Amino acid sequence: MRTLKYAILGLLTEDDMTYADIKEEINGLIGQFWSAKNSQIAPELRKLSQEGAIIYTQESTLYHVTEYGREEFLRWAIRDEACDTIEKDAFCMRLLFSDNIERSQTVQLLKSQIGQHKAKLKYLELSLPLLLKDPSNIGEQLVQKRIISKEQAYIDWLEECLSYFND
Amino acid sequence: MRTLKYAILGLLTEDDMTYADIKEEINGLIGQFWSAKNSQIAPELRKLSQEGAIIYTQESTLYHVTEYGREEFLRWAIRDEACDTIEKDAFCMRLLFSDNIERSQTVQLLKSQIGQHKAKLKYLELSLPLLLKDPSNIGEQLVQKRIISKEQAYIDWLEECLSYFND
DNA sequence: CGCGACATGTAAGCAGTTACATGATTAT
């Protein structure tokens, strides 16, 4: 589906950016629902250049979206696709088969998960609001809200699980 | 991380199964947090046979987990790994960049998503409880609860989004 | 200079999907 392609075109539609800018954006809010490593971003930029969707300028080190790139982005933006959130959750797998191991082990795993997710939530609550540069961008605010409440919901569920196993 | 491997070993630890049985389980509850197509299950079964983790019997058409396979599974089951739920959500990407398109288009996309997710929720609420064969399996119940409340939370968020864009 | 740390980029391999091929099953 080349979703990363459209992330980059979306960013460049708002502004010309350096490689570092793009990386920073993708490691920020975007990374919370569509992560990508350097080693994926770099080839994608090269591919987009070859396809004539973006142009790189040596002197300014800026990537710029072409008219074709912008059109591609806009065509994608209004496309009504089937809901396709892909969630892969290895911890659910462990919990599903937890009757094969000691209850105390499961409790330990749960506590560890809770600790990790609470740390993540704290990080999100601190860092995400800082990324909101333009308060008029409703979409950005709504996505941010979603990321945080999703994390909170996961913690709530983990704690519910813990209470079941602690009896 | 070979999570599919451990899904299969986990299933076979509970009981010997045919290919169809395994497929059915993976398309059921497991598929809600770790989906896999036939074309991934078949090679994985072959690989597990080669590795000596499972044995296939022609006559009974049953897959059976070996002692080595069971040990592998148990080692994995108690492993305390960093939280690594991978969520990829293309709709969040569209919403994030929604200030580039007409508000009415965004409203339309939101309504479509809401419809789709409500249909999915209805399906989950109907089908998942039927899969609960063993009521003593707490893990199964908790995972099922999680799947359904996650879907509900997504719908709630979409409706909140809609109310913002409808003003 | 030259050493270490960090940013950037490449290449190999794993995971997952799509499209297609084969074989079994049912209906006409």
Place this chain on the structure above:
DNA sequence: ATAATCATGTAACTGCTTACATGTCGCG
């Protein structure tokens, strides 16, 4: 029997990650 449908499996490709290579910058 033959066609249509479904289950099963393969192969090719895309997407993604890991591990590594190169380059650039700050600092002794």
